Amino acid sequence: MSISKRLVFGTGLAAAMLASFGATAQDQFTCPNQGGDLIVGLEGAPGTLDQQTATSSAVRNIAMNVFEALIIRDENMAPTPDLADEITTSDDGLSYTFKLRQGVTFHNGKPMTSADVLASFERYKTVGVSRSIMTSVKSWEAPDASTFVITLNEAQPAFLENLSSSTAPVVIMPAEEAGKAAGQVEIIGTGPFKLAEFVPDSHVKLERFAEYVPGNALPGLSGFAGHKQACVDTVTFRMLTETAARMAALETGEVHIVESVPAISMERLAAVEGVELLTLDAFGLNIGYPNWSAPPTDNLQVRQAMLAALNMEEIMEAATDGVFQLNPSLQFPGTTYFSTAGGELYNQNNVERAKALLAEGGYNNEPVVLLTTQQITTMYNTALVMQAQLQAAGINAQLQVYDWPTALATSEKETTGWNFFFTHWTGSAAQGGATTLRNLAAPANIYKPQDPAGDPAYNAAFQQVQNGATVEERAAAFAEAQKVTFENVLAIPFGVMSNVQGIRSNVEGFKPFYNTRVSNVWLQP
């Protein structure tokens, strides 16, 4: 096996990234100011910080400042080595060799070796959230303390993309912890901050890890990779699940950062002295999917009629109070896999066409149950407007409103009783590629096809997204999968939601991202 395809800093990739930072490799970030307690107001309250087994954004907001992975996504969502300094792919695409960053120690003082990496991967294979990405792995080994090798059953060009997903990262922990069951681990990582205190439903306190060894290939923070520094002494994540209370805490200065400012509060907060608002333009995809098992949405023409009837601008305006972009795609504009294939079916707003399709499909006024929740305003408002639009097109649309866990469980488990489910794709849309499409493919099949194999055209395209030898091939396959999604209505994207984050004006270095990053952030005295 000859060595090829090094994913190493110092290549053109890194040079391009360095150029984007406007710095040389020697210009590593240093904290302009050190000290203080940075306080973050969180929307969600995590019950655990076991990052390998948790899917929620609330956990990532905290845990990704404590843990690191071999490879993660950068600012542009490209796979980027983090705990690995160098990643080499064999010519036949069957094995990946990871050279570990040198001198790294865990928060308990233990030096990190490949044995810890192997144990962490073994654990992820057993209890990890996205352990399905490991099904293509034949074996792994640690030939020496600095090297970790993964061998696949068959070549999978998108393997590093899958492995680097930041929605369910394979974070590295000490081997002694890696043998523990889900939620039972001590929170010991390699990141710039270590866990000091965790009081569920109250707060999490992180403190600077003095022995942290950052990566030196990038000059600064990029995604959750790069040259990370803990500028503040401590970070306190306060769980303020009530939105109004969280905004009030930002206003009074009790917190420095809040992750999500609702549209209704933006104007008021923008006028408050000492508060700044930062926007992440493409934060999430407002999306929904039909139930192919339940009549009448088991009928293609009925599904197509629903899609034809929708006015996405009206829906997104109501859902987001005007903070949105129309987007005929399952990806964010400007990203690697972005395509408008099938987009002519998006935002048709064509009641006549919808009626014609209903007639063609023999629709007989059967109820179309829109399953939603009032707990998430965007989803609920989307459902309300969609109901009105469907009714205007002659569809007997009815709402079924549950609390979020019940609505989600119903959509996952039940094949009857609902016809359309509303959700958001944030992390999965941002990751791109196969990660975005995976839920619509077998075995997930969230749209509940009657044949468990699912839509053959979609599945064929998805396989190519996973296995295409080049990014161009995979992007073309993605476009095909998206076209099938629109034509056969596996899902309906409504539009892109932005996310506005609020900070106090004495906070410097903070950049909004899909999850909260407290590295390279400092407080002005």
Added chain:
Amino acid sequence: MISFVVSRLLQAIPILILVSLIAFGIIYLIPGDAAVVIGGPSATPEELEQIRRNLGLDQPLHVQIATFYINLFKGDLGRSLTLGIPVMDALIARSPITIGIAIYSLVLTIVIGLSTGMLAALNHNRWIDQAATLFALLGVSLPNFWLSLVMIVLFSVMLGWLPTGGYIPFTQDPIGWLRTTTLPAAALALLQAGLLTRITRSTLLEVLNQDYIRTARAKGLSEWIVVGRHALANVMMPVVTMVGLVLSVLLSGSIVIESIFGIPGIGSLLGSAISNRDYPMIQGGLLFVTTALLLLNIVIDLLYTALDPRVRVKGR
């Protein structure tokens, strides 16, 4: 007295049996497959089976019920799926927080409710009476969720007197504890204070019309002594009765209030458990809170008996 306590404990048994059956049945009452909810979309069929085994759902129903009650008698409420620690440990650890706020709230309720009710009764049909009645009406009408947010805006944002939320343990900083618990306690108290105002007002008005009060006034006793010594004791009866109800409402209201103010008490623990479908915690929490309230109400009844000699005589 002992026979009274035994009798009340025996009366509590059917209630506990009913609540425990409901607690057991929660896994079946909530829509969806518990194993799927816990395992998530990535779970393989084998993993779902393992989850069902862990929860005991693979056993016949009569075995599940027997296991549930055997564990219950051992004090084993299971292990939290979210926190990964025994349910009982989590509940006991958080109890002092919620109890502390509940007691603070109860004190506020009694002080505000009693004083406002007495003022209203003693100034019957004057503006003070009407103001107190309005206060009582607002207290029972305004949802404490909304009231909490208004209080945050007023006392935290506009006046800057109190923090918007969070919790500082009393043992760590008593003043900090007072500052962080005043708004949540007040939000919980105002509803109950409104109720107590009305009950105090109507009871005192009734008592003040009694012959022995007229006699006391005729004897030339000051109004303070008439009200304080002769009337108040009889007003306390319904107040004591209300305390049990008030504490029940305070504990149940803590689910919302603790979530708003970010307080890590039993209320937020149960709220999170419901959101996360942490079935052992929901079951254990329901049993824990119900048992605590039943015992509390027995204590209230004992207090009532101690205060009212007529009940003691009737009880013989």
